[in-house]
Amino acid sequence: MSEVEVPVVQPGEAHELPPASSAEHVSVHERRVHQVVAMGGGDWAEVTARAAAEGQDDVMIINMGPQHPSTHGVLRLVVELKGEEVINLQPVVGYLHTGIEKSAEFRTWVQGVTFVTRMDYLAPIFNETAYCLATEKLLGIEPPPRATALRVLMMELNRISSHLVWLATTGLELGALSIMLYGFREREEILDILEDVTGLRMNHAWVRPAGVSQDLPDGTEDKIRAFVRDMRSKADEYETLLTNNPIWLERTRGIGYLSLDELIGLSTTGPMLRAAGLDHDLRKAQPYCGYEQYEFTVPTATGSDVYARYQVRLAEMRESLRIVEQVLDTLPGGPVMSEDPKIGWPAKLALGPDGLGNSPAHVQHIMGESMEALIHHFKQVTEGIKVPRGEVYVPIESPRGELGYHVISDGGNLPYRVHVRDPSFVNLQTGTPMSIGLLVADVIAAMSSIDPVLGGVDR
Amino acid sequence: MTEAAELDFQPPEALQPVLTGLRERFEDAIREVSGHRGEVVVELERDRLVEVCTWLRDHPAARFRLLASISGIDYLNYDDRPERLCADYNLYSFDHNIRIRLKVRVTVEDPHIPSVTGVWPGANFPEREAYDFFGIRFDGHPNLVRIHMPEDWKGYPQRKDYPLGGVDVEYIGAHIPPPDTRRYKGGWTST
Numbered sequence: 001m002s003e004v005e006v007p008v009v010q011p012g013e014a015h016e017l018p019p020a021s022s023a024e025h026v027s028v029h030e031r032r033v034h035q036v037v038a039m040g041g042g043d044w045a046e047v048t049a050r051a052a053a054e055g056q057d058d059v060m061i062i063n064m065g066p067q068h069p070s071t072h073g074v075l076r077l078v079v080e081l082k083g084e085e086v087i088n089l090q091p092v093v094g095y096l097h098t099g100i101e102k103s104a105e106f107r108t109w110v111q112g113v114t115f116v117t118r119m120d121y122l123a124p125i126f127n128e129t130a131y132c133l134a135t136e137k138l139l140g141i142e143p144p145p146r147a148t149a150l151r152v153l154m155m156e157l158n159r160i161s162s163h164l165v166w167l168a169t170t171g172l173e174l175g176a177l178s179i180m181l182y183g184f185r186e187r188e189e190i191l192d193i194l195e196d197v198t199g200l201r202m203n204h205a206w207v208r209p210a211g212v213s214q215d216l217p218d219g220t221e222d223k224i225r226a227f228v229r230d231m232r233s234k235a236d237e238y239e240t241l242l243t244n245n246p247i248w249l250e251r252t253r254g255i256g257y258l259s260l261d262e263l264i265g266l267s268t269t270g271p272m273l274r275a276a277g278l279d280h281d282l283r284k285a286q287p288y289c290g291y292e293q294y295e296f297t298v299p300t301a302t303g304s305d306v307y308a309r310y311q312v313r314l315a316e317m318r319e320s321l322r323i324v325e326q327v328l329d330t331l332p333g334g335p336v337m338s339e340d341p342k343i344g345w346p347a348k349l350a351l352g353p354d355g356l357g358n359s360p361a362h363v364q365h366i367m368g369e370s371m372e373a374l375i376h377h378f379k380q381v382t383e384g385i386k387v388p389r390g391e392v393y394v395p396i397e398s399p400r401g402e403l404g405y406h407v408i409s410d411g412g413n414l415p416y417r418v419h420v421r422d423p424s425f426v427n428l429q430t431g432t433p434m435s436i437g438l439l440v441a442d443v444i445a446a447m448s449s450i451d452p453v454l455g456g457v458d459r
Numbered sequence: 460m461t462e463a464a465e466l467d468f469q470p471p472e473a474l475q476p477v478l479t480g481l482r483e484r485f486e487d488a489i490r491e492v493s494g495h496r497g498e499v500v501v502e503l504e505r506d507r508l509v510e511v512c513t514w515l516r517d518h519p520a521a522r523f524r525l526l527a528s529i530s531g532i533d534y535l536n537y538d539d540r541p542e543r544l545c546a547d548y549n550l551y552s553f554d555h556n557i558r559i560r561l562k563v564r565v566t567v568e569d570p571h572i573p574s575v576t577g578v579w580p581g582a583n584f585p586e587r588e589a590y591d592f593f594g595i596r597f598d599g600h601p602n603l604v605r606i607h608m609p610e611d612w613k614g615y616p617q618r619k620d621y622p623l624g625g626v627d628v629e630y631i632g633a634h635i636p637p638p639d640t641r642r643y644k645g646g647w648t649s650t
Contacts, residue, residue: 094607101592102617106639137496264553267526267581278553285556390495393549393560395527406530406547410537421528421549421585429584458607 058082066095070173070444073454077431079443086443089435091428096458104418108384109135110345112415114205116405119420120456121202122165125151125158125194126398127456128207131418133288134394134407135209138387141343145290145332147211152289153327154197154206156320157224160231161190162399163313167238170310170448174251179241186234189227196220199357209385210344211337221328228321235318242310252307256434256446259304266433267426270401271316272450275301275308282397289396294326306449313451316399341376343385384413391417400424400451422456466494473555474499476520485511500547502562505572511561512578515550523550523559526579531589534564535619542566544595544618546586548575565595574600592617 065076074095080088100119104112116131117124129151136143143151168183191201196217198206206213242248258266260276273280281298283291299315301308338344346366349357366374389411395404401423408417427450434446470478481489481501488507493500503511515523532545542564550559563572574597576582586597587606594615597603604610614621623637 094605094609097607099616102623103638106623106637140496264524265580267579267585269525269527280553286558392496392498393528393530393558402527404528404549406528406549408532408537416537417530417532419528419530419532419547421530425584425588426528426581429581 059087064443066092070448072169072448072452075428075447075452075454075457077443077447079435079440081440084439086435086438086440089432089443091431093425093428093454093457096454098459100459101418101420104415106414108413109209109387109415110384112418113208114203116418116420117203117205118455119459120398120400120403120422120424120453122162122453123158123398123400123403123456124202124204125154125207126396126403127420128204129155129289130394130396130398130403130405131407132207132209133396134392134405135387137392137394138390138407138409139209139343139385140388141210141338141340143211143338144335146215146334147336148289149327149331150212150216150336151207152291152294153224153324153331154194155289156323156327157190157193159320159399160317161187161194163317164190166313166399166448166451167310170306170445171242173444173448174248176242176245176248179238182234182238182241186231189230193220193224193227196223208337208345210340211335213337213345214349215336221331224324224328228324231321232318235314235321238314249307251442251445252310252449253303253305255306255438255442256309256449257303257305258430258434262433263304263430266429268401268430270397270399270423270427271309271312272427272430273401274298275312276304277302282395282402286395288394293330294323296320296322306445309449341373346373346377346380386411386413387415395421398423400453400456401427420456420459422459424450424452424454424456425459428452428457466492466499468494468497470494470497470499471557473552473557474559477515477518477557477559480514480518480520481511484514498558498560500560500562502564505563505565508561508563509573509575509578512548512575515559515561516578520555521552522554523552525551525553526575526581526585527551527558529582529585529589531593531595531617533593533617533619540564544570544593546572546589546595546597567594570594571596571598573598574603576600591615594618 060081062079062081063076064079065071066074071077076092076095078090078092079086100115104115107115112131113128116127119127164183164187168180168187171177171179171183194204195201197214197220198204258276260278263273263276269280277300279298279300284298296319299312299319301311346362348359348362350359366377387409389409391406391408393404393406395402402421403423404421406419406421407415410416430450431447435443438446478492478499485507488504488511490502490504493502515521526548528549530547532547533543534540534545535543544567545562545564548561550561565572572595574582574586576586577599583601584606586600587603589595590597590603591605591607592615605612608616623639625637626635628635
């Protein structure tokens with residue numbers, strides 16, 4: 001630790017502002033609005049004491065979460081209620097913090113993929129791709145065209161599966177049980193495809209710096225095409241079930257409204273922003289992975305409420321299906337991993353007769369034929385690649401908004417710093433202004449329309 | 460502002476008027492304009508940060524209305540400067556479809572940076588995060604408390620001199636050492 005003692009915030013003073021400077025003046029009102037509630041549970045007495053001191057003995061404070069079925073993970077909402085009306089709501093996060101950013105600094109660049117895929121666990125391919133794009137930008141290389149196309153293919157499938165989970169869980173929370181079953185049913189088909197390609201249903205670590213780890217296995221293209229055909233009619237089914245369903249309309253229309261200016265001010269991105277009428281999508285605005293060659297539209301809505309967000313997400317699934325078809329139609333051939341022996345991962349795994357992953361041809365090559373190849377393999381696996389010094393920020397459009405990787409290298413075989421701008425984390429700030437004035441039941445709809453994934457929020 | 464402000468690439472055309480405007484108007488506030496891989500980074504004096512940010516948000520040539528991200532960084536042993544801690548602001552302009560990064564660096568002894576929550580309310584959580592992990596004090600932030608770590612946590616875990624912890628195992632005195640000390644004793648460093 002550093003020699004100079006910087007005051008550490010103690011439990012008792014956790015609610016105090018940092019040492020005052022002349023530039024800093026916060027009114028009592030602002031403090032009241034931004035009153036924090038600590039997560040240890042020791043804050044309870046304080047919250048109630050404050051309520052009593054202010055004569056609000058008709059204000060009830062409840063903890064929704066962190067173990068609550070409708071909080072999409074370990075999100076804790078401290079809700080102040082007057083009757084059934086919400087007068088304040090504070091999201092409290094951190095229950096799932098695992099220090100991924102710090103851990104990544106002690107692993108090689110390739111191992112970093114295994115960490116980042118565990119952040120936003122509903123959109124793992126996006127995390128992997130953004131991290132690898134940042135690494136490649138530092139390296140100054142482009143992956144082979146087939147790898148880029150496969151990344152797009154998998155990202156769009158992943159976007160559909162992520163939106164399906166949103167649709168399913170939000171439906172469940174608002175009492176539409178059928179959509180929950182349907183959503184998870186179709187998601188399962190996507191996870192089957194992802195498992196075919198990567199070996200795992202989630203936490204794939206399939207996208208690697210300079211390419212992807214595996215090519216599509218035989219028959220997967222047909223499977224994806226069949227799914228796309230199927231999914232179109234399934235999306236129609238969802239619309240039949242929900243779009244004009246009076247109960248769904250009652251529960252979602254006008255709930256969780258925020259104006260476009262408020263959303264931009266709160267740094268919101270993704271479907272929430274598009275549901276307020278701004279057609280901002282990084283795939284169009286600042287294309288990456290060759291998105292400019294695919295034809296798709298950016299769906300928008302104007303309601304900026306839960307219903308508008310539902311419309312946008314449903315339309316996005318259809319657009320993703322279009323992209324998936326185009327990728328399959330134009331899939332280029334060639335390798336899926338850079339063939340530069342100093343950068344590309346050497347081994348291509350194949351399923352051996354014993355059911356284990358191995359590559360007899362590769363083993364034969366390095367053990368029997370080429371000393372060079374053996375050395376490269378050994379250096380790659382033990383030490384990893386070296387990435388030139390520099391720092392980059394790479395944003396991509398994840399299902400929840402702008403997913404940005406700020407990656408710094410000092411020229412070594414480990415990242416110097418990996419900072420993740422996770423859209424769930426930033427979008428969660430809209431929870432408070434959206435919920436004030438709502439009824440408790442509507443808070444659930446409003447918070448769920450953010451689509452927060454706490455693995456991404458807490459990292 | 461240093462004269463070594465030459466970029467080794469041509470910044471996007473829409474960014475030129477922003478850089479010119481910044482240089483004209485805030486010449487004494489800019490420490491350095493640098494860039495890497497096509498990204499333009501402007502390092503600022505911390506006292507002028509809010510002023511520059513407001514200008515960047517409101518000026519018609521800039522209109523950086525979205526504060527995309529704030530990254531806390533600890534540059535210990537990265538370069539020789541005593542200002543170890545850094546807040547890196549990533550701004551995006553919907554109108555001109557450009558990005559710019561701002562940097563403010565401070566020392567560990569005086570880790571104060573003015574908060575930009577008054578310019579972009581969305582800076583609230585990201586600043587709390589940078590405070591939590593790096594101990595950067597964002598003066599004027601309405602509610603600067605830890606966000607991810609428990610509120611009674613000691614120290615700032617993502618600083619470079621904050622050690623990784625090992626894991627105690629429930630087996631006669633067994634202990635899994637931190638990953639950086641495991642097998643590559645003395646040899647497992649970043650460079």
